[in-house]
Amino acid sequence: MRRGLAVLLLAAAQVAQAFSDAEVRAIAGHGPWPPAFKADPSNRVSGNKEAIDLGERLFFERRLSSNGEHSCSRCHLPERNWTDGEARARGLALTDRNTPSLNNVRLHRWFGWDGAHDSLWSQAIRPILDAKEMGSSAAQVAKLVREDADYACRYRKVFGTPVLDDDKVLVDVAKALAAFQETVMSARTPFDEFRDALVKGDKAGIAKYPESAQRGLQIFIGKGSCNICHVGPAFTNGEFHDTGIAFFIEPGRVDPGRHEGIKKVLSSPYNLLGKYSDDMARSSATGTRHVVLEHRNFGEFKTPSLRNLALTAPYMHNGRLATLRDVVDHYSNISPDRLHSDGEAILKPLKLSDRETRDLVAFLESLQDGGGNYKRKAFAADCR
Amino acid sequence: MRAGLLLAFLAPAALACELPGGAAQQVKSAATTVVYRTPALKVGEHFAVEFAVCPAPESVRVDAWMPEHRHGMNYKPSVVALGAGRYRADGLMFHMGGRWEFVFEVRSGGKTERLAHSVRLE
Numbered sequence: 001m002r003r004g005l006a007v008l009l010l011a012a013a014q015v016a017q018a019f020s021d022a023e024v025r026a027i028a029g030h031g032p033w034p035p036a037f038k039a040d041p042s043n044r045v046s047g048n049k050e051a052i053d054l055g056e057r058l059f060f061e062r063r064l065s066s067n068g069e070h071s072c073s074r075c076h077l078p079e080r081n082w083t084d085g086e087a088r089a090r091g092l093a094l095t096d097r098n099t100p101s102l103n104n105v106r107l108h109r110w111f112g113w114d115g116a117h118d119s120l121w122s123q124a125i126r127p128i129l130d131a132k133e134m135g136s137s138a139a140q141v142a143k144l145v146r147e148d149a150d151y152a153c154r155y156r157k158v159f160g161t162p163v164l165d166d167d168k169v170l171v172d173v174a175k176a177l178a179a180f181q182e183t184v185m186s187a188r189t190p191f192d193e194f195r196d197a198l199v200k201g202d203k204a205g206i207a208k209y210p211e212s213a214q215r216g217l218q219i220f221i222g223k224g225s226c227n228i229c230h231v232g233p234a235f236t237n238g239e240f241h242d243t244g245i246a247f248f249i250e251p252g253r254v255d256p257g258r259h260e261g262i263k264k265v266l267s268s269p270y271n272l273l274g275k276y277s278d279d280m281a282r283s284s285a286t287g288t289r290h291v292v293l294e295h296r297n298f299g300e301f302k303t304p305s306l307r308n309l310a311l312t313a314p315y316m317h318n319g320r321l322a323t324l325r326d327v328v329d330h331y332s333n334i335s336p337d338r339l340h341s342d343g344e345a346i347l348k349p350l351k352l353s354d355r356e357t358r359d360l361v362a363f364l365e366s367l368q369d370g371g372g373n374y375k376r377k378a379f380a381a382d383c384r
Numbered sequence: 385m386r387a388g389l390l391l392a393f394l395a396p397a398a399l400a401c402e403l404p405g406g407a408a409q410q411v412k413s414a415a416t417t418v419v420y421r422t423p424a425l426k427v428g429e430h431f432a433v434e435f436a437v438c439p440a441p442e443s444v445r446v447d448a449w450m451p452e453h454r455h456g457m458n459y460k461p462s463v464v465a466l467g468a469g470r471y472r473a474d475g476l477m478f479h480m481g482g483r484w485e486f487v488f489e490v491r492s493g494g495k496t497e498r499l500a501h502s503v504r505l506e
Contacts, residue, residue, distance in 0.1 A: 025506060109428075228480050237428045239458055239479040286430045290459035290475030346453050346480075 018214065024198055026221040031195045033233050034185055035107065042119050042285075043175045044278040045158055046182060054154045055180030057379050058173060063144050064128055066135035067092065072127065072177065075099045078374040081311035082184060087319025091133035096249050098319035101312045104305055106182040109238040109287055113301045113317040114261025118288045119277070121178035122270035125170060142169040153383035171276045186307045187369035191217075194366075209366070215356075216363025224331070224350055224360065235306035235367070240297065244334045244347065245316045247299040255318070258300035262293045310365045324361050332357060401438035403470065408434075411488065411499040416441070418488045418499050425505055427481050430459070433473040437490055440469035445489040450482055481505050 019027065037047065045051035058064065062071045075089045076082045082102035089099040097113050105111070111123035127133040128141060145151045146163040155163055159172050190209060197205025220226045231237050240258040247255045265288060270276055272285035279285065301317040315321040321330060332352040352360065401417040402408065408421040420435035437444055446463055449456040461473040478484050488499045 022506075029506075228482065231427045231481065237479045239428070286475055287459065287477075290430075290461065292458065292460040296455070 018218070019198065023218065023221060026227060027195055027217065028199050029232060030227075030235065031192060031199075031233050033188055033192045033195075035233055037182075040106070040120065040178070040182070041279040041281075041283060042272055042277040043121050043178055045172075045175050045179050048158065048179060050154065051158045051176045051179040052183055053180075054151075054158050055176035055178065056377070057151075057154070058177055059180055060376075060379075061144075063148075064134060064136055064141060064173075065092070066137075066140065070134045072124075075127075075133075076102050078376065079372065081308050081371045083312050085313070087314050089133070091127070091130070092135045093132040095130075095132050096255055097317050098314065100304065101308065102181055102184045103186045103308050104234055105184060107234045107238075107305075108236075108302075110240075110261070110265075110302060112261065114257050114264070115240060115302055116261040116264035117268070117270075118265050118272045118285070119178070119270075120181055121171070121174040122268065122272075122276075124174035124177040124181070125270055128170070128174070138166040138170040141173055142166040145169055145173065150381035150383045157383070171270065174270075184374070187373055189307070189369050190366045191363070210362060212359050212362040213366040214363075216359035216361065216366075219352070219356055219360050220363055223356075224352075225346075226331075228346065229303045230306055236303045238303065240300035240302050241346070242296070242299050243301070243316070244330070245301075245318065245320055249318070254299075256298050257317070258302075259293065259295075259297040262291055262297060265291070266293075306364060306367050308368045308371060310368045311371045324364055325357065328352065328357050328360050328364075401436055401469075403434055403436050409501060411486075411501045413497055413499055416490050416492070416497055416499060418490070418501075420486065420488075420501075425478060425503065427505060428477065428479055430475060430477045433461070433476060433486070434470070435473070435488070436468075436470045437488070438469055439492070441490045441492040443491045444471060446471075446473040446476070447487045447489070448476060448478070448484050449487065450480065450484055452483060453480070478505050 040046040059072045062068055062074075064071060070091050075084045075091065076099065077084055083099045086099065088097060089095045100113065105120060108120075109118075111117040111120060112126070117123035117126060128136045129138075142163060142165075145155050146169075152163055155169070155172065158176060163169055190213070194206060194209035194213075196202075197208075220230075229237050229239075229241060240261075247257060249255050265271055268274070272279065272288045273282065277285070282289070310324060313323060315324070315327050321327050331347070332350045334347050334349050336348065401410075401419050403419055403421055405421070408419040411418045411420070417438045418435055420433050422433050423431055425431060433446060435446070444463060446461050447456060457477055458479060459475050459477050461475045463471050463473045465471055483502055483504050486501045486503065490497045490499060
């Protein structure tokens with residue numbers, strides 16, 4: 001028994017020694033998890049319990065769509081880690097992009113693959129109005145909230161006013177939807193347990209993390225340099241990159257990505273510099289005020305978070321890669337010729353061996369909490 | 385003699401290029417000195433730069449880029465003059481770890497001078 005314990009501690013010490021001080025600092029930077037809640041200053045009902053409840057009801061509400069069949073939850077299924085498992089989302093028609101998971105969405109700076117929105121609430125407006133998604137209108141949304149007694153009651157309680165101007169109601173509905181989506185957070189993962197153990201010097205805790213995942217983590221922060229873009233506790237820098245994925249949607253039609261996203265956010269009446277933001281000081285609008293459009297933005301897409309990645313296949317902005325192994329192979333064999341000549345000089349083929357690829361996948365899989373934390377509710381129309 | 389003494393007395397103060405509040409980074413050329421200060425830098429967080437340019441220029445611009453990665457920031461900073469050769473630049477963000485280079489483009493006497501200073505962000 002004593003000998004067994006000694007062997008275990010020795011093994012733990014050997015594992016701990018496998019990480020240099022610089023590597024430990026890099027790993028520590030991916031936590032702690034979960035982060036503390038910070039209310040969105042541009043949304044006056046952010047963190048408001050009644051707004052969260054209203055937003056949750058609206059998230060599953062099919063009457064928000066023009067044909068009464070589509071809701072936010074049609075593509076963002078809680079059971080599928082808030083995505084749909086399809087390569088490209090399908091609402092009223094097939095769209096051009098993969099449905100991003102809503103997990104940890106409140107931590108983002110820009111929203112959508114192209115960052116065409118600068119707040120969670122303005123992002124929530126887009127699918128409601130998009131002809132390919134829910135195909136609705138401000139008038140239809142306001143009519144629902146005005147004529148459904150339960151929604152009208154809840155709206156009045158949350159926003160303190162009766163249902164009046166259609167555009168204002170649309171924005172308020174989006175703010176309630178955002179308040180709910182802010183609560184969608186992934187839980188702690190095997191990686192988080194390891195990271196905390198490493199920071200504390202808890203050798204027994206360190207030893208519980210599979211060796212393959214540890215080797216994969218070393219590739220992630222070392223040879224792979226994946227952490228250049230996948231930084232911080234959410235494993236994303238929240239910015240945009242050309243990763244060599246073809247941006248042709250079909251012959252003759254391209255997805256301009258961030259290039260169009262910047263134009264859209266700057267011209268949107270719902271951006272953080274506009275009249276609908278509740279942040280009077282505009283302290284949350286620094287990015288919108290200073291973002292700059294460059295030619296290299298063409299074909300750039302947002303760095304996704306890697307938390308619960310294993311539950312969100314298929315991958316990339318157009319769902320082109322089916323498995324995590326395919327994603328790692330993409331970066332392992334990437335052709336520099338596929339990247340913009342005037343773009344970033346970051347990506348080079350990693351040329352990983354089969355074992356290195358399996359290790360990197362094992363690490364990425366250790367970033368999942370198992371999913372299924374959300375339980376659907378039966379909503380009673382009981383607002384008084 | 386009296387004028388010479390007065391000049392000698394004033395010269396150090398007139399040449400000193402500093403920011404109130406102490407420690408700052410310094411970048412120098414033969415003609416120009418820039419001192420600047422940032423908060424603790426973090427990947428993916430907007431920050432402001434306080435800086436002074438000596439002698440006070442006609443205009444100054446601030447930018448930053450990653451020489452090895454061959455790209456700049458995704459944001460264009462705005463510079464506000466605070467008077468007496470002091471400025472504040474807002475809206476900067478380093479969206480990746482690695483070596484960044486601050487670039488101060490100082491325009492004086494009809495000429496533009498470029499002063500650069502490297503920082504490493506983990």
